[in-house]
Amino acid sequence: MPTISDLCPNIKPIEDLRNKMQRIADEIREKERAEIIRKHRESHIFDSYEDALDWLVKHPDDGLQWHAKTLYFLPDENLFLSYEQEY
Secondary structure, eight states, rough: OOOHHHHHSSOOHHHHHHHHHHHHHHHHHHHHHHHHHHHHHHHHSSSSHHHHHHHHHTTTOOOETTTTEEEEEEEETTTEEEEEEOO
């Protein structure tokens, strides 16, 4: 059975098509990555855990969601407190 190279000895068009398909796939991946980053930045207002904890220390009356748990800072005891709901 003949291969595509046997039927088409000039492989430049095939290589061009493969390169174009690869470029399109790369562009799609880059757009998806950009969308994921955009959504992440909309819902995460801190760049690092340290920034989140520093904010919490400065705002002890407020809480924030920490990996699906609410986290508070107790200034009198100088510690962070998390309440978990038991099911």
